[in-house]
Amino acid sequence: MNKTKNYMTKNIGRLDQVIRICASLSLIYIGIIDANFIADPLSSNIIGVVGVLNLIIALTRVCPLYIFVDINTLKGKKNKT
């Protein structure tokens, strides 16, 4: 019950979000937009997909892996009770 509720709560802080957006935009650029940057289509596709996924995570501000490893950059040391 609690766990499912957790999946909906935001856990990405503002700084974290900015870094993620920058990183994913550059990944999308080298993976999808600039085809010459990486000659190999498989590699560029993988990098592009990673970039897009990361961008979605950054925009929704919900990182499932953060829940898994119990990290929350939104409120700092919130999980210290």
Next chain:
Amino acid sequence: MHLRTQILLSILGITFLAQAVFGLLAYRQITESRGDQLTIFLQYLTREIAERLTLPGNKYVSEIYLEELRQKFSTPESILIVQKNNLIEYIAGYNEEHVSDISEHLIKAYADSDKHGLVDIHGIQYYWAVSQLPDKDYQLVMLQPAANEEIAIASTLRMRLMTSGFIILWIAVWISLLLSSKISRQLDEKNDQLKHLALHDNLTGLPNRTLLSDRLDQVLSQSQRNNQSFALFLMDLDRFKEVNDTLGHHFGDELLKMVSSRLLQSVRDEDSIARLGGDEFAVLLPQTDFVGAKNCAKRILDSMEAPFCINGVSTESNISIGIALYPDHGESTDVLMQYADVAMYQAKKSRSGHAAYNPGQNKHSLRRLRLMNDLRDAVEQNKINVHYQPIVNTSQQHVISVEALARWQHHELGNIPPDEFIPMAEQMGIIRILTLQVFEQALRDYQHWSEQGFNPAININLSTYCLQDLSFPEEITSIIKNHNFDATKIELEITESSLMHDLSRVGKILEQLNNIGLKLAIDDFGTGFSSLNYLKKIAVDTLKIDRSFIFDMDSKSSDKAIVKTIIELGHNLNCRVVAEGVENQTILDELVLLNVDAIQGFFYSKPLSTDDFINWSAEYNREMS
């Protein structure tokens, strides 16, 4: 978080380093082996061609034959060169104009490596290989452009290596995050456990003094900010020491646990209870005024009213609560703690259960608090001295006995009168130890005197509390046995009031003491609201008339009448009668007329230390004889 970052960074660093090293090695190995394969193939080709060229009659290979070869091995862009002494004799598959370039590059390439390699001619990479022709002067060189395809494969390889490296790194980041969070969570848990242990009492699980003072600081600053009041209780179980001594420590521990659970039930959620050690508890009540504090104290007292039933034994335990209020009584935590302590002793003294701090009694109480602390140390370190006051009989003027009196020389406050510290010792539950110490010391001193030839009897005072303790006679017996002492030489002095509580119990103890051979004297006779009923129940040997009757007996006829009556009563009961507090000759004469048996008082001597007593005694005996 700091620790977590460290773990994370170290795991990441190791992963990154390992990945870089392995990636680089793999990349080099793959590209090298590709190049090797190509040059080996090229070498094979050159050797093959060179063999063909040795066919008889064929000094040079013909252009047509070369074309055949090219098609056969499908190497359309390859260049064949026949050299003589490093000079090009013949070239096939290349523009005549650039021949000089080729020869220059090849010479450079020969210098770098021996028989095969990679050479860059006009921006095109060529693999090359050399074979010796049968004629020693001639060599066959074959050049094969490193195909675009090969270059593309190499770059794809590099890209995939990098992409997979990127993904591996990404996975490693998450694994290290997971690991670091796991490790740090475990460490946090352990830390919390340790913190809990350090800040809580083991027995009851309540916060300890450290945590209380921390919370007190918090509540204090909060109250200062919001202009609120709060209350601090200090509580102490009455007679807990006795419970511990008589029923055992285990019982005492259980009692403390039950008390703490009752305390928890009778306060609000926001109040905190702490155990300060021993039987001392504290309650901190934030946002509470005087009325609220009083109500809470009443609730706590009510909760303690029902008896505690432990292992089938039920006992009652009263609690005394001292209340200090912020900001009415004090504005700092230390002061509040101290005042709550003072109030607690006021509550104890008045037996009212709870008392708020009363500034009027402060001075007295602070001294009292300090003395109580120091008294415990003094008793533990055996620093209570015993002084002796002689009792002289009237008929022969002999010293028939001495009264042993406890004296306390405080290191800063000087001489503390026994009227002050004896009740404290009784309240603190250390009177029994004190009495036993006095016993020990008196018996030791007595041995010293008997070596010098004095052997009066010894009178030792017993507190009411000692007479409640069933194990007391046994301890006295063992001390007397240890010193190999004649028990009949000891007279115990008890007050009338001590016979008022539970006469049957006291009577039993006195009987046991009497059986050992100890004698019994009633001290301060005539002041204790006595019913005289006890005189027929216990065997009394001596009555000591209280000094208050003796003082004024020469001026007040009523006092004189009382003294006379007591002496007659004593004699009728076959008791010896001793007059205390005799200070001058007139009173002595009157007492002798009234037929008193013995005299004690400043007229003969004040209480003396053992050495002084020996000197006094020697002098007195000399005077008498």
